[in-house]
Amino acid sequence: MAQRNTLKYIILGLINERPVTGYELTKAFDSDIGEFWLAQHSQIYPLLKRMEHDQLITHQLEVTGEKLERKRYAITPDGQQELADWLNEPVTKLNANKDEFILKLYFIRDRQDGRLLPMLTTQLQLHQQKRNHLQDQMAQKFPDAAHIEAYGHFLILQHAISREQDYCQWLTNTISNLTA
Amino acid sequence: MAQRNTLKYIILGLINERPVTGYELTKAFDSDIGEFWLAQHSQIYPLLKRMEHDQLITHQLEVTGEKLERKRYAITPDGQQELADWLNEPVTKLNANKDEFILKLYFIRDRQDGRLLPMLTTQLQLHQQKRNHLQDQMAQKFPDAAHIEAYGHFLILQHAISREQDYCQWLTNTISNLTA
């Protein structure tokens, strides 16, 4: 999916919260934000370079120990403007939820097909794991429901949990219909 | 997202059901399968050519009227084998659900932010529309719950509806929390 520039805006958003390194940005996709977008370091580093060239961000070198260098990127006013423009632009079309399991399922026409049950149970395990992990994240990051700092972050985590819960429920129902 | 070959397998699966043209394959992504993967004709036609070269499919020319030619592709035994291999290979990792709206939401830290409510209501409308459309599809394609031909197709449509329902519910709850 060559989605127009989305990664650039995610990076702007993350850098806007606080100055970060390419390594930290890469890590961000292991966490909650990774539920809704993915990127590898090999995509991130060249993009940071381009964004700095376009004067959306700047960096400052940091050194740990003798030699280990790190570039900590900060957002510029131009970068903040572009981030704001993106945020203000309404989202009028929905992305496809790419899901390889669902596609395989589509091609299984026979309710009696022996592949169905193992596929569904494997998938249920995966989504239960994911749901549990997200619930742990919620407990860890938002222990006090009365004091939520990053409201958007809270909302998307809540949404991810709800989505996984729904996915698990559908799988569970399907399995029980099948085994009935 | 350069997802390994998924489109190839989707095409094999669709051609396996019945011989189809590139145009029909393109159209398939406007319908239910498009909830879980997307492709344009500019990706499909060259891929069909490559797949025929790899002897996974063959085509037969059809003519309508005087000149309008159409290539109707059929699957070969090699193609069927590759499709079966793909179907039997367990899906062990989940795709990210790319969602640009959710990403924007992530960066809105303040519960009082004026952009929040319009974003949420716009998004609710989109997902309600999608849910309604999918429900219409369900009624049209599977009018008789007792006689379901393509069980996998039925399941993924059910899942898509459930997903949209959950999305709408979450948005509705969020909006009502916000306006309370």
Add this chain to the structure above:
DNA sequence: CACAATCATGTAATTATTTACATGTTTTTA
């Protein structure tokens, strides 16, 4: 202290995907 894991940053090659360019036919509708 040796080894493993993690930190840290890049580039190259390949593949996937989108957007734009390009052309012509047939069917439907006003």
Add this chain to the structure above:
DNA sequence: TAAAAACATGTAAATAATTACATGATTGTG
């Protein structure tokens, strides 16, 4: 019957994304 919509198939150029190649430093652990 003229125009619009849908049918039908392709290629080219650009962008996005993955996988592999490449290197080295620091920290934690046994």
